[in-house]
Amino acid sequence: MNKIAAIFWKDIITEIRSKEIFPIMLIFGILILLIFNFAFEFRSEITPNAISAMLWITFIFAGLLSLSRSFALEKENDALLSLVITPADKTYIYIGKLLSNFVLVFLMELIIIPVFILFFNLDFSSNLLSVLGVVALGTFGFIAIGTFFSSMALNTKMKELMLPVLTFPIIIPVIITSVKICSSILDGKDFSQYKSSLQVLVTFDIIFAVACAVLFEYLIEDS
Amino acid sequence: MKNILFILTFIAMLCATYTSLVYAPTEVVMGHIQRIFYFHMGTVWAATIAFIVVFVASIMYLVKEKRKWDIIAYSAAEIGVLFITLTIITGSIWAKPVWGTWWTWDPQLTTTFILWVLYVVYLLLRSGAGKGERAAKYSSIFAIIAFIDLPLVYISARLKRGISPVVFGPGGGGIAPEMLYTLLVSLVAFTLLFIILLKQRIKIIKMRDTLESLKYSGEK
Numbered sequence: 001m002n003k004i005a006a007i008f009w010k011d012i013i014t015e016i017r018s019k020e021i022f023p024i025m026l027i028f029g030i031l032i033l034l035i036f037n038f039a040f041e042f043r044s045e046i047t048p049n050a051i052s053a054m055l056w057i058t059f060i061f062a063g064l065l066s067l068s069r070s071f072a073l074e075k076e077n078d079a080l081l082s083l084v085i086t087p088a089d090k091t092y093i094y095i096g097k098l099l100s101n102f103v104l105v106f107l108m109e110l111i112i113i114p115v116f117i118l119f120f121n122l123d124f125s126s127n128l129l130s131v132l133g134v135v136a137l138g139t140f141g142f143i144a145i146g147t148f149f150s151s152m153a154l155n156t157k158m159k160e161l162m163l164p165v166l167t168f169p170i171i172i173p174v175i176i177t178s179v180k181i182c183s184s185i186l187d188g189k190d191f192s193q194y195k196s197s198l199q200v201l202v203t204f205d206i207i208f209a210v211a212c213a214v215l216f217e218y219l220i221e222d223s
Numbered sequence: 224m225k226n227i228l229f230i231l232t233f234i235a236m237l238c239a240t241y242t243s244l245v246y247a248p249t250e251v252v253m254g255h256i257q258r259i260f261y262f263h264m265g266t267v268w269a270a271t272i273a274f275i276v277v278f279v280a281s282i283m284y285l286v287k288e289k290r291k292w293d294i295i296a297y298s299a300a301e302i303g304v305l306f307i308t309l310t311i312i313t314g315s316i317w318a319k320p321v322w323g324t325w326w327t328w329d330p331q332l333t334t335t336f337i338l339w340v341l342y343v344v345y346l347l348l349r350s351g352a353g354k355g356e357r358a359a360k361y362s363s364i365f366a367i368i369a370f371i372d373l374p375l376v377y378i379s380a381r382l383k384r385g386i387s388p389v390v391f392g393p394g395g396g397g398i399a400p401e402m403l404y405t406l407l408v409s410l411v412a413f414t415l416l417f418i419i420l421l422k423q424r425i426k427i428i429k430m431r432d433t434l435e436s437l438k439y440s441g442e443k
Contacts, residue, residue, distance in 0.1 A: 148368075152364070155357060156348065156351040156353070157351050158351045162348070162351055165347060166348065166365065169337055169341045170368060170369065170372050172372075172376055173379035173380075176376075177379045200378060204375055211367075218285050218360060218364060219360070219361070219364055
């Protein structure tokens with residue numbers, strides 16, 4: 001547990017000191033919102049479906065920026081090697097990285113959502129908390145897969161370019177379910193109507209996190 | 224003896240062509256277009272076997288780390304992509320007159336599409352990960368995750384009722400015995416075709432390996 005916390009804090013402190021990834025990710029997210037605004041030119045009310053689709057597209061594209069840097073950072077000065085030779089289970093490295101990536105991306109989302117509400121004149125006040133909860137669950141599944149492939153993509157010829165291609169097809173179930181639940185919530189539907197989808201989403205999160213944690217050992221061995 | 228498999232496959236494919244085009248009765252509602260269904264089922268069947276082979280061979284590779292398993296996984300993945308592409312094409316040709324559209328985002332079609340994307344990415348990863356053990360290891364890992372991912376895609380896409388034909392089991396309205404025989408012949412033919420392609424592909428990769436090692440020993 002201490003080892004996971006150590007890796008987690010190391011990443012957070014590095015980010016606080018260097019301020020390298022977070023601002024870029026945030027600005028990129030806001031720029032995507034801007035493009036949506038001009039692309040759609042909403043005159044009347046936006047449907048809940050469109051809202052949650054836009055939110056998730058923004059989250060994933062901006063989140064990928066952070067993921068692609070996550071292991072690239074370790075590659076500089078061969079820090080990954082020292083990480084691998086520490087007397088800790090390799091799964092801890094994955095979990096630590098997963099948590100730090102999750103916190104960074106979720107913070108970005110916490111800032112993007114109000115900006116989004118502001119840009120598009122929406123009213124989330126009644127269901128903001130449930131939306132945040134779903135966003136957290138969906139982001140967890142996305143980051144679990146993304147962190148895993150981040151370390152894989154880094155060792156391929158294409159480097160970070162490979163990351164979205166590897167990540168997107170795999171995270172599709174998480175995204176479909178998250179978008180669906182978000183639009184149900186924004187549509188003002190009752191909890192009982194999306195309860196089963198929520199259970200499915202949690203199951204996906206668990207499956208992805210466990211599968212990646214188990215396979216991570218094979219992934220990191222020789223890199 | 225060596226050619227027996229070739230001859231068997233050839234005969235089976237001829238039989239499948241004959242039964243599906245001539246022997247099978249014409250479907251009352253859909254007409255002749257329904258005949259493509261036998262080849263559609265054949266390709267999807269072969270693709271399914273291929274992807275199961277990829278999955279099993281990938282696990283075996285991670286456990287045993289023998290080049291043999293990697294070659295099997297790679298060959299099966301290539302053939303699987305070929306067959307799943309044919310499945311999508313024949314399905315579209317069938318769907319246009321019957322459903323009135325080339326494509327629809329029904330759960331089965333969505334899953335098939337993602338399946339196609341996943342294994343194309345698998346092949347991309349293979350060529351992008353360089354040579355040797357690393358490429359083999361990475362693609363095995365990706366293949367395992369992709370295989371786990373597929374049922375999840377299906378579950379998440381199952382928001383509305385599917386419209387792909389359900390032939391067997393509850394909901395399938397029964398099928399004429401001639402049609403069933405035709406379908407079985409086609410499945411056998413495509414299974415044989417898959418085996419023969421897999422064997423050939425494995426042989427080619429092994430030859431290439433031998434060539435590489437010869438080149439290497441020549442340079443030394």
